[in-house]
Amino acid sequence: MTGPRFTRLAETLPTDVPFVGPEAQERKMGQPFRARIGANESVFGPSPRAVEALKAEAAEVWKYADSANHDLIRALAEDMGARPENIVVGPGIDGLLGVLVRLLIEPGDPVVTTLGAYPTFNYHVNGFGGTLHKVPFAADEREDLPALLDRARETGAKLVYFANPDNPMGSWWSGEEIAAQLDRIPEGTLLLLDEAYVEFGPAGTAPAIDPDDPRVIRMRTFSKAHGLAGLRVGYACGAPGLIRAFDKVRDHFGMNRPAQVAALASLNDRVWLEEVRAGVAKAKERIAKIAAANGLTALPSATNFVTIDCGGDGAFAKAVLDALVARGVFVRMPFDAPQNRCIRVSCGTPEDLDVLAEMLPLALADVRETAEG
Amino acid sequence: MTGPRFTRLAETLPTDVPFVGPEAQERKMGQPFRARIGANESVFGPSPRAVEALKAEAAEVWKYADSANHDLIRALAEDMGARPENIVVGPGIDGLLGVLVRLLIEPGDPVVTTLGAYPTFNYHVNGFGGTLHKVPFAADEREDLPALLDRARETGAKLVYFANPDNPMGSWWSGEEIAAQLDRIPEGTLLLLDEAYVEFGPAGTAPAIDPDDPRVIRMRTFSKAHGLAGLRVGYACGAPGLIRAFDKVRDHFGMNRPAQVAALASLNDRVWLEEVRAGVAKAKERIAKIAAANGLTALPSATNFVTIDCGGDGAFAKAVLDALVARGVFVRMPFDAPQNRCIRVSCGTPEDLDVLAEMLPLALADVRETAEG
Numbered sequence: 064m065t066g067p068r069f070t071r072l073a074e075t076l077p078t079d080v081p082f083v084g085p086e087a088q089e090r091k092m093g094q095p096f097r098a099r100i101g102a103n104e105s106v107f108g109p110s111p112r113a114v115e116a117l118k119a120e121a122a123e124v125w126k127y128a129d130s131a132n133h134d135l136i137r138a139l140a141e142d143m144g145a146r147p148e149n150i151v152v153g154p155g156i157d158g159l160l161g162v163l164v165r166l167l168i169e170p171g172d173p174v175v176t177t178l179g180a181y182p183t184f185n186y187h188v189n190g191f192g193g194t195l196h197k198v199p200f201a202a203d204e205r206e207d208l209p210a211l212l213d214r215a216r217e218t219g220a221k222l223v224y225f226a227n228p229d230n231p232m233g234s235w236w237s238g239e240e241i242a243a244q245l246d247r248i249p250e251g252t253l254l255l256l257d258e259a260y261v262e263f264g265p266a267g268t269a270p271a272i273d274p275d276d277p278r279v280i281r282m283r284t285f286s287k288a289h290g291l292a293g294l295r296v297g298y299a300c301g302a303p304g305l306i307r308a309f310d311k312v313r314d315h316f317g318m319n320r321p322a323q324v325a326a327l328a329s330l331n332d333r334v335w336l337e338e339v340r341a342g343v344a345k346a347k348e349r350i351a352k353i354a355a356a357n358g359l360t361a362l363p364s365a366t367n368f369v370t371i372d373c374g375g376d377g378a379f380a381k382a383v384l385d386a387l388v389a390r391g392v393f394v395r396m397p398f399d400a401p402q403n404r405c406i407r408v409s410c411g412t413p414e415d416l417d418v419l420a421e422m423l424p425l426a427l428a429d430v431r432e433t434a435e436g
Numbered sequence: 437m438t439g440p441r442f443t444r445l446a447e448t449l450p451t452d453v454p455f456v457g458p459e460a461q462e463r464k465m466g467q468p469f470r471a472r473i474g475a476n477e478s479v480f481g482p483s484p485r486a487v488e489a490l491k492a493e494a495a496e497v498w499k500y501a502d503s504a505n506h507d508l509i510r511a512l513a514e515d516m517g518a519r520p521e522n523i524v525v526g527p528g529i530d531g532l533l534g535v536l537v538r539l540l541i542e543p544g545d546p547v548v549t550t551l552g553a554y555p556t557f558n559y560h561v562n563g564f565g566g567t568l569h570k571v572p573f574a575a576d577e578r579e580d581l582p583a584l585l586d587r588a589r590e591t592g593a594k595l596v597y598f599a600n601p602d603n604p605m606g607s608w609w610s611g612e613e614i615a616a617q618l619d620r621i622p623e624g625t626l627l628l629l630d631e632a633y634v635e636f637g638p639a640g641t642a643p644a645i646d647p648d649d650p651r652v653i654r655m656r657t658f659s660k661a662h663g664l665a666g667l668r669v670g671y672a673c674g675a676p677g678l679i680r681a682f683d684k685v686r687d688h689f690g691m692n693r694p695a696q697v698a699a700l701a702s703l704n705d706r707v708w709l710e711e712v713r714a715g716v717a718k719a720k721e722r723i724a725k726i727a728a729a730n731g732l733t734a735l736p737s738a739t740n741f742v743t744i745d746c747g748g749d750g751a752f753a754k755a756v757l758d759a760l761v762a763r764g765v766f767v768r769m770p771f772d773a774p775q776n777r778c779i780r781v782s783c784g785t786p787e788d789l790d791v792l793a794e795m796l797p798l799a800l801a802d803v804r805e806t807a808e809g
Contacts, residue, residue, distance in 0.1 A: 065624060067594065087504050
């Protein structure tokens with residue numbers, strides 16, 4: 064008896080995962096992390112209104128969720144200055160990225176992204192057989208939008224990924240700078256603007272783009288500023304023809320009810336969003352101070368994390384990261400050079416950052432000791 | 437400016453959805469249903485332990501869920517008499533079907549199912565360009581497993597869909613009858629055994645199959661007996677090589693935290709499962725009586741719904757269904773002849789079935805009046 068016959072593409076794909084979760088690391092270490100500041104989750108938690116909505120919905124989960132996401136889509140459309148026809152809701156930006164890539168990319172189709180940008184986007188492109196063309200970060204650690212569009216023109220790319228603000232570097236473009244590039248998008252190329260962290264950017268970070276503009280799709284999430292990562296709810300805004308196409312392949316009954324009610328409650332809680340922003344701003348200042356006290360350089364950030372230049376090469380930063388993890392601090396780092404000279408620390412509670420302040424000098428000492436020993 | 441360039445396959449796909457949800461129907465009608473007994477949800481609700489777990493988890497949803505589904509997979513493996521390597525968890529059977537089809541089917545690949553069986557499976561096969569070969573139900577309203585395997589051999593099918601118990605007819609095979617067919621599975625064909633309703637079947641409905649048998653993958657869900665449809669959690673059991681392949685393309689951080697904790701709590705609550713089974717058994721008896729009182733025939737059912745033969749053709753049953761819907765009773769019906777002479781009624785609470793008892797004679801009168809008028 065042989066096994067099933069996979070597609071030719073599936074045969075070639077690795078079973079590697081884009082990220083190892085903190086729980087898997089904890090099981091391996093045999094103990095929980097003391098500070099969970101590696102996945103850019105919002106340690107400040109969800110809006111109290113969202114928590115209340117979740118509790119109220121608990122006994123109702125025997126019902127499938129509204130497959131049309133009617134109420135949430137209308138609220139999001141109003142929030143985005145768009146019409147419901149411009150909005151699709153899905154299980155996180157990750158889920159929406161998968162559907163978008165599936166709709167556009169077949170084996171060999173060219174796609175452009177930044178070397179070292181969001182690995183899950185690459186995972187989806189590889190998963191549908193697309194060919195990734197990677198443009199380096201600019202010298203100022205920003206994704207290089209003009210160079211991305213140049214490469215799209217050269218390669219005939221169907222899709223260009225651009226995150227603003229950026230993960231993992233925390234850098235950003237102003238909305239005006241982005242808007243000025245739109246006319247450079249090649250005919251037949253779709254610009255995917257990942258705005259997962261946009262709520263943390265300074266005023267004007269989100270560009271003014273006509274929701275009906277067929278050249279751009281923007282994606283946002285409730286996983287970051289709204290503190291609902293564990294519920295899986297993201298949304299995309301774009302031209303109606305593109306948005307309607309999601310209905311061709313999406314899992315129509317795939318949204319969970321808790322996600323729908325909590326997202327709606329959170330969207331209506333602007334007070335909580337301001338509290339989270341304030342908490343993030345304070346945490347970023349403290350992380351920068353902790354970095355400086357250890358002779359490291361915190362990069363400017365328009366997100367809910369701080370990327371810290373460890374001042375060495377990728378191997379050095381990896382050693383610092385490993386030492387932090389071994390000491391109970393969950394952090395991550397960029398995968399590619401030269402950004403992999405950095406580690407990435409998510410904004411934590413004051414208690415989380417006390418742990419970081421305690422452990423970073425010890426971790427650095429561990430690394431230097433090993434290097435000398 | 438033109439829009440994005442879709443794949444050749446995506447260009448050909450319709451934007452039709454497999455099912456219209458009850459909420460969309462309610463919005464169209466401008467009023468809520470009086471009885472929600474159309475989607476085979478468990479009106480008896482989730483386990484009180486699951487509800488408690490959901491409330492306890494509400495403030496924790498800022499964390500991504502464990503991407504490895506570690507604890508749930510171990511509990512399921514024990515429950516299935518399998519090893520963790522045999523189990524994958526996903527966002528409902530719908531989500532797992534999508535991943536399985538993606539792994540196996542490329543444009544033109546043959547797939548076998550029953551004419552009138554689960555439409556969402558067909559949706560996924562069409563969505564990846566597979567060619568569906570449909571075998572009629574047997575005369576006893578069961579899916580015709582020997583004929584399905586014959587057709588698989590004739591067409592060289594990579595995948596055969598077989599639900600036991602069946603939806604929408606409620607019919608079933610004994611586990612022994614199924615086991616006796618396994619050696620007839622053609623080399624290179626995977627039998628997909630959808631056991632969404634297996635908890636409602638008589639003892640012996642689930643076949644004894646070695647979890648490592650590479651010819652079969654079985655799928656189960658928390659959406660039916662466990663009353664967690666709105667959380668999206670299903671699982672598949674199969675040979676480790678096939679199960680591991682899901683990691684090539686699944687959305688690793690796609691599970692939501694409430695689903696993980698509630699499923700685990702529900703799995704440990706056998707008392708609740710027995711209560712649900714008892715409630716379902718009572719409701720099925722009552723639905724059969726209501727049908728008989730109206731001159732209609734309830735078919736035997738090993739599920740949490742009853743399929744009622746309306747005694748006419750598809751147009752007649754559709755008229756009965758429409759009249760019930762118009763009178764506030766959400767029910768569904770098989771899509772294809774000759775099974776579409778039936779309507780399908782999910783087990784309701786006593787109050788739901790009071791509404792059915794009141795409205796079914798009126799709906800039948802509506803239809804007869806229109807026919808005579």
